[in-house]
Amino acid sequence: MGKHWVGIPTNSRLISNFTLPTLNSNTMYIDPHIHVVSRTTDDYEAMQKAGIVAVIEPAFWLGQPRTEVGSFKDYFSTLVGWERFRASQFGIVHYCTMGLNSKEANNEALAEQVMELLPLYVGKEGVVAIGEIGYDDQTEAEDKFYRLQLELAKEVDLPVLIHTPHRDKRKGTIRSMDVSEEHGLDPKMVIVDHNNEETVKEVLDRGYYAGFTIYPHTKMGSERMVEIVRQYGPERIIVNSAADWGISDPLAVPKTADLMRKSGIPEEHIKLVTYQNALTAFGQSGQMDEQDWLNAAPLDQTKKMSGNSVLRGGQTPRVEGSSDFVEN
Numbered sequence: 001m002g003k004h005w006v007g008i009p010t011n012s013r014l015i016s017n018f019t020l021p022t023l024n025s026n027t028m029y030i031d032p033h034i035h036v037v038s039r040t041t042d043d044y045e046a047m048q049k050a051g052i053v054a055v056i057e058p059a060f061w062l063g064q065p066r067t068e069v070g071s072f073k074d075y076f077s078t079l080v081g082w083e084r085f086r087a088s089q090f091g092i093v094h095y096c097t098m099g100l101n102s103k104e105a106n107n108e109a110l111a112e113q114v115m116e117l118l119p120l121y122v123g124k125e126g127v128v129a130i131g132e133i134g135y136d137d138q139t140e141a142e143d144k145f146y147r148l149q150l151e152l153a154k155e156v157d158l159p160v161l162i163h164t165p166h167r168d169k170r171k172g173t174i175r176s177m178d179v180s181e182e183h184g185l186d187p188k189m190v191i192v193d194h195n196n197e198e199t200v201k202e203v204l205d206r207g208y209y210a211g212f213t214i215y216p217h218t219k220m221g222s223e224r225m226v227e228i229v230r231q232y233g234p235e236r237i238i239v240n241s242a243a244d245w246g247i248s249d250p251l252a253v254p255k256t257a258d259l260m261r262k263s264g265i266p267e268e269h270i271k272l273v274t275y276q277n278a279l280t281a282f283g284q285s286g287q288m289d290e291q292d293w294l295n296a297a298p299l300d301q302t303k304k305m306s307g308n309s310v311l312r313g314g315q316t317p318r319v320e321g322s323s324d325f326v327e328n
């Protein structure tokens with residue numbers, strides 16, 4: 001595996017005139033769960049410098065509960081439209097997952113309308129899974145819309161990204177897998193996310209991909225992640241940041257990789273859990289390919305989408321290969 005590990009090609013946009021004191025930028029990472037609509041352009045720049053070549057943004061709750069189906073429509077359009085463009089302006093390939101989150105499934109009248117909207121979005125370019133779906137409070141409504149979306153995933157042959165609840169995690173995780181199997185989904189098409197030491201063994205034993213979210217200061221920290229990879233090995237384990245509008249770290253994936261490196265975890269294992277396993281799992285959608293970033297068009301911030309740019313008055317655009325490249 002290790003000998004096939006591709007270093008950053010010399011013509012890559014990741015090579016530029018910066019130095020990284022702590023993070024190893026000579027390695028490619030994927031953050032397969034990050035809500036970048038909530039993050040700043042500084043975050044995008046730092047992520048690219050740290051080696052993140054691609055991100056997956058799961059459709060989720062925005063903090064403020066939505067009251068109209070039109071809010072979902074515009075949010076879904078942002079995920080396949082503007083945010084995908086915005087990421088590209090910082091040299092990062094953006095994918096997303098489409099779904100009705102478990103929290104808002106509890107507004108049943110609205111949830112019914114979102115279910116009618118979803119089929120219009122699941123086939124769009126860059127949609128790599130149905131998600132994040134599953135249980136929050138494990139209510140009847142959550143169960144109903146989880147099941148409906150498992151059926152949708154089967155119908156369109158997309159992987160599923162499962163959000164497991166923060167309360168009653170073990171019970172909710174097992175229930176998520178039981179229901180998924182009841183609907184006939186192949187565990188290899190399902191990524192069960194937000195695992196911890198209590199859930200990892202059963203998730204892996206049952207053949208699922210196991211996602212781990214590295215939350216700074218609490219819950220799953222990088223140190224615990226190192227121990228999990230040491231104990232269970234790298235197969236089907238996927239590390240992510242789930243960075244959003246809350247206290248979270250968009251560099252959690254490269255930072256965890258760095259800690260693994262310092263802790264003596266073999267480089268091939270680090271590559272699997274911070275890059276390859278996510279690509280293998282979500283690549284089953286047919287929408288995500290390594291060539292998307294290896295052969296990406298050169299970074300060009302003079303580009304616009306529907307007349308809109310990431311630049312503000314007087315700013316110098318970054319253009320790959322250009323002599324007036326400005327590093328802030």
Ligand SMILES: [Zn+2]
Nearest residue numbers: 058060132242
């Ligand atoms: Zn999330």
